Amino acid sequence: MLKMVESVMGVILHQIRKNIGKNLVKNFGAMLVKPAFSALKQSFNYEEYGGVPLLGVNGISIICHGKSSALAIKNALRVAKEMKEKEVNSHIQKQLKLEETINAKAS
Numbered sequence: 001m002l003k004m005v006e007s008v009m010g011v012i013l014h015q016i017r018k019n020i021g022k023n024l025v026k027n028f029g030a031m032l033v034k035p036a037f038s039a040l041k042q043s044f045n046y047e048e049y050g051g052v053p054l055l056g057v058n059g060i061s062i063i064c065h066g067k068s069s070a071l072a073i074k075n076a077l078r079v080a081k082e083m084k085e086k087e088v089n090s091h092i093q094k095q096l097k098l099e100e101t102i103n104a105k106a107s
Helices: 002-020 024-043 070-085 088-106
Strands: none
Touching: 002 024, 070 088
16 A cells, blocks of 8 residues: 555656646745645655564564665554554454454354
């Protein structure tokens, strides 16, 4: 999902840049909304996320972008640490067992 969002954002930003430079009014409007677009772009920056967890693994595994920078790796390590501290795997296991119990009773 993250890869798809990155691609879509790239296309959208490219089209915006391509169309803004066409006239003075668009250029002025672009200056007004530039902070909002910068914030939007930053919110989808893969370096900020670092990576995404690979679910279904008995442990913590973070999948990073192939072109990850040092910042992205640092943030991937942060994500792994947070997953460990919040005991994400144990919560998933508990929820799966609960679902299994509910489904068994419903059968």
